[in-house]
Amino acid sequence: MTKTLQAVIEQTTTQGNKAFVPYIMAGDGGLEKTKDTILYLQKSGATAIEIGIPFSDPVADGPTIQQAGLRALAQKVSLRKIIAFLTTIKHEVKIPLVIMTYLNPIIQYGIPKFISDIKEANIKGLIIPDMPFEESSIINDVLVPDDDIALIPLISLTSPQTRIEKILHESEGFVYAVTINGITGSGSAFSQDLQHHLKKLKSIAPIPVLAGFGISSHDHAVIVGENIDGVIVGSAIVEALHLNDFATIDAFFPQQTSI
Numbered sequence: 596m597t598k599t600l601q602a603v604i605e606q607t608t609t610q611g612n613k614a615f616v617p618y619i620m621a622g623d624g625g626l627e628k629t630k631d632t633i634l635y636l637q638k639s640g641a642t643a644i645e646i647g648i649p650f651s652d653p654v655a656d657g658p659t660i661q662q663a664g665l666r667a668l669a670q671k672v673s674l675r676k677i678i679a680f681l682t683t684i685k686h687e688v689k690i691p692l693v694i695m696t697y698l699n700p701i702i703q704y705g706i707p708k709f710i711s712d713i714k715e716a717n718i719k720g721l722i723i724p725d726m727p728f729e730e731s732s733i734i735n736d737v738l739v740p741d742d743d744i745a746l747i748p749l750i751s752l753t754s755p756q757t758r759i760e761k762i763l764h765e766s767e768g769f770v771y772a773v774t775i776n777g778i779t780g781s782g783s784a785f786s787q788d789l790q791h792h793l794k795k796l797k798s799i800a801p802i803p804v805l806a807g808f809g810i811s812s813h814d815h816a817v818i819v820g821e822n823i824d825g826v827i828v829g830s831a832i833v834e835a836l837h838l839n840d841f842a843t844i845d846a847f848f849p850q851q852t853s854i
């Protein structure tokens with residue numbers, strides 16, 4: 596059975612659109628604001644939303660995401676509170692939510708309890724950036740095939756070809772193609788080879804390919820997403836939300852503003 600997350604992305608691309616997945620930091624500005632944000636992004640036309648869990652020791656987060664994480668931690672949110680909160684809004688949320696968190700908080704939560712609680716919250720995917728694909732059995736062994744949760748792998752510019760192929764054929768949902776060798780945020784320039792890399796990934800991937808890291812605007816998203824199924828945007832969205840700059844958010848959804 597195709598997982599919902601993958602089906603929703605494939606439906607989007609079949610209709611001739613690119614998938615757009617904003618990343619937000621849960622609890623930045625408080626959980627009430629997070630609820631408003633999720634519903635706003637849903638109404639605006641987001642394909643899915645990546646929900647970041649604040650963590651004291653992040654690995655790949657650039658300054659914008661780190662600061663959002665600190666603001667969220669100052670609101671005293673935790674993985675437990677965020678999952679409970681997502682459960683309370685699940686009937687209002689019609690698009691797939693993907694949780695992005697590090698491995699440590701999941702282990703502390705207890706992996707079986709974590710999986711059963713996120714199922715209850717109707718979460719459709721998981722991104723665990725510090726979990727190497729080779730170790731994904733730690734989560735996969737707890738999931739049963741019928742569970743509608745996709746474990747999203749990250750592929751970097753430097754992943755070896757044989758590893759990429761293995762990952763692509765053993766994954767569901769979508770593959771997260773990281774566009775730069777660095778941290779999240781809009782500061783770094785893309786390599787000249789990026790389009791070639793993405794095209795190649797797309798040509799061999801049996802599942803949708805979405806790219807993220809360093810995408811700063813809609814125009815930029817169009818360029819990065821040209822040869823693949825869609826994009827993920829974090830820092831630019833997180834900063835605009837923090838500033839309540841809805842014009843910047845809306846500009847990522849031109850089909851809405853042009854109506």
Ligand SMILES: O=P(O)(O)OC[C@@H](O)[C@@H](O)c1c[nH]c2ccccc12
Nearest residue numbers: 618655724779780808809828829830
């Ligand atoms: O912020 P950017 O450059 O737009 O990139 C997306 C990113 O923030 C989000 O997907 C993310 C936040 N923290 C991460 C850690 C690892 C991988 C991905 C992420």
